[in-house]
Amino acid sequence: EAGVTQSPTHLIKTRGQQVTLRCSPISGHTSVYWYQQALGLGLQFLLWYDEGEERNRGNFPPRFSGRQFPNYSSELNVNALELEDSALYLCASRRRDSHGPGTQYFGPGTRLLVL
Amino acid sequence: QKEVEQNSGPLSVPEGAIASLNCTYSDRGSQSFFWYRQYSGKSPELIMFIYSNGDKEDGRFTAQLNKASQYVSLLIRDSQPSDSATYLCAVIANFGNEKLTFGTGTRLTIIP
Numbered sequence: 001e002a003g004v005t006q007s008p009t010h011l012i013k014t015r016g017q018q019v020t021l022r023c024s025p026i027s028g029h030t031s032v033y034w035y036q037q038a039l040g041l042g043l044q045f046l047l048w049y050d051e052g053e054e055r056n057r058g059n060f061p062p063r064f065s066g067r068q069f070p071n072y073s074s075e076l077n078v079n080a081l082e083l084e085d086s087a088l089y090l091c092a093s094r095r096r097d098s099h100g101p102g103t104q105y106f107g108p109g110t111r112l113l114v115l
Numbered sequence: 116q117k118e119v120e121q122n123s124g125p126l127s128v129p130e131g132a133i134a135s136l137n138c139t140y141s142d143r144g145s146q147s148f149f150w151y152r153q154y155s156g157k158s159p160e161l162i163m164f165i166y167s168n169g170d171k172e173d174g175r176f177t178a179q180l181n182k183a184s185q186y187v188s189l190l191i192r193d194s195q196p197s198d199s200a201t202y203l204c205a206v207i208a209n210f211g212n213e214k215l216t217f218g219t220g221t222r223l224t225i226i227p
Contacts, residue, residue, distance in 0.1 A: 045214040090158055106158040
């Protein structure tokens with residue numbers, strides 16, 4: 001079974017630009033989660049999508065947004081990039097009827113550097 | 116007070132010994148608890164989850180949960196150099212709010 005996939009693996013942008021990150025969940029998984037892991041900080045929850053709807057949002061400004069497509073893949077968009085947005089962006093997925101609530105499996109991440 | 120707290124380490128353990136990793140959480144109503152392992156430059160990998168008080172064993176790993184003390188731990192028996200990584204404790208507050216809240220992680224080094 002293929003795992004969660006993310007693209008691109010690495011990205012370099014400059015301040016003020018916009019970026020789109022992509023995630024494909026494990027087959028059969030309908031929920032997608034986005035997390036940010038900045039250097040020196042822990043993993044911070046960004047967004048949760050399930051069945052195409054945004055279900056929960058972390059403590060991030062509105063310039064962080066996303067969507068989930070009918071095939072359950074997801075995009076994370078970040079507008080007006082700031083230096084502190086440099087981080088590893090992780091996508092996770094889970095199956096709604098999984099054997100354990102909240103069992104999320106992570107993709108390899110996209111490393112974003114903002115200059 | 117942080118929602119999920121871990122000793123950042125580094126924790127050094129001789130090969131073959133037991134490594135003990137600890138985590139406390141602030142939300143008494145928390146329902147689900149997870150341990151992830153993260154190698155440098157890689158994404159977190161699920162090791163174990165636990166929902167009920169007591170111990171749960173999976174191979175060399177044992178998770179322990181004490182909801183009264185708001186404490187969860189991970190024991191690694193017969194530690195191997197490949198166990199050297201950062202171990203992340205994560206908590207889900209309730210089943211309706213499914214965001215994982217992570218601790219900052221404990222860096223574990225197994226000394227050959």
